[in-house]
Amino acid sequence: MSESSYATVESWKLLWYERAVNAAAYLGAMGYGLHIAVFYSVTTIILRDKERRGxxxxxxxxxxxxxxTVNIACSINFNQLAWIDERNYPNGPAAFLLEQQNRVSNLTAIVTSVIMLILADSFLILRCHLLWKKIYITVFLFVVLLASTVISILHSIQVAHPARIFEDSLSFSLPYASLAASLNMLITLILFSRLIDLRRRLSLTMDATTRETYASIPALIIESAFPAGIFSFVFVVLYSVHNSGAVLVFPLLVQIMGIIPELIVLRIAQKRAWSMDIIRAALPASPATLRNRMGRSGIETAGHEVSMVTLNDNGSKDSVVLKAGRDFVQ
Structure with a gap:
């Protein structure tokens, strides 16, 4: 008795692409579940603050x-169209996924991911400015963000109007993916290097509790946006070699770009985030030292700087560090 097979008759590459797209929706939903938990924590902490500073x-x-939320909902809907609502599309779901990318649900998913990346990157660039106080770093990062934004708009237009405005040979998907991911990696590198340097410099002047709050490994991972940098690196490598694994990474990357800034906001609301207060409190207050370590030149006198962080009667810094993390920018 012969056994009949109901296996899909497709090339291995096409079959793997379909599997990746299907699994990507589940991975994105898992990332969204984590996003829900983080957002709940952020809103709870902020709304419970009686002083309403956060x-x-x-x-x-x-x-x-x-x-x-809109991104994952639209991604799931686009998958539903391919696998259920229009599964009899000529040449199967894979053809639908590749040829019908101008559907409203897919376009909305693309636009929301672009806007989220712009908001998240803008926030992280401001964090870079807070920690470095180097105008050339801030300007350079914003120029890269502007270039990424322009290419993302062109990419969205190209997806919405395939082969109408641009020639088939001109694709903005790879330049956009490369530039956006490179910006995320660059921001992570800039933040991480600065935080490591501050951690090393401040470790001798911090007490154990404060050091655990600001210089612990989890704090460095969150405030340097390390997960976003890692996922961006994996995504751009896979995407540049046209590996379908990039499809698996992207939904997680989108949710992570929302989660990381929210985790930093959570630390700000809890007064646990790095700020100029904690840097001024922990570093020696002499003008020369502050100029050398923080790259600032407008410090007139030590008294002017110390007035921003009031010491207690016995000169201890314990009362100072309790005020740290109060503000996002000074």
Whole structure:
């Protein structure tokens, strides 16, 4: 008795692509579940603050979460169209996924991911400026972000109007993916290097509790946006070699770009984030030292600088570090 097979008759490469797209929706949903938990924690901490100092961050966190919600919902809907609603599309679901990318659900998913990356990168660039205070670093990062934004707009137009405005040979998908991912990796590198340097310099002047709060490994991972840098690196490598594994990474990357800024906002709301207060409190207060270590030149006198962080009567810094993390920017 012969056994009949119902296996899909497709090339291995095409079959792997379909599997990757299907699994990507589940991975994105898992990332969104984590996003829900983080957003709940952020809103709970902010709303419980009686002084309402963290309420300014609520619209930002809510925008990231809303974009993440719409993104995953539209991605799931596009998959539903391919696998269920229009499964009899000529040449199967893979052809639908490749040829019908101008569907509203897919376009919305693309646009929300672009907006989320712009918001997240802008926030992280401001964090770079806070920690470095180097205008050339900030300007360079914003120029790269602007270039990435322009290419993302062109990419969205190309997806919405395939072969109408641009020639088939001109594709903006790879330049956009490469530039956006490279910006994420660059931001992570800049933040991580600065935080490692500050951790080394401040370890001798911090007490154990404060050191655990600001210089622990989890704190460095969150505040340097390390997960975003790693996922961006994996994504751009896979995408550049046209490996379908990039499809698996991208939904997670989108949610991570919403989660990381929200985790930093959570630390800000808890007064546990790196700020100029903690740097001034822990570093020696002499003008020369501050100029050398922080790259600042406008410090007139030590008294002017110390007035921003009031010491207690016995000169201890314990009362100072409790004030640290109060502000996002000074």
């Amino acid at each position: 309420w300014v961050w609520l619209p930002f966190a809510s925008s990231l979460f809303a974009l993440g």
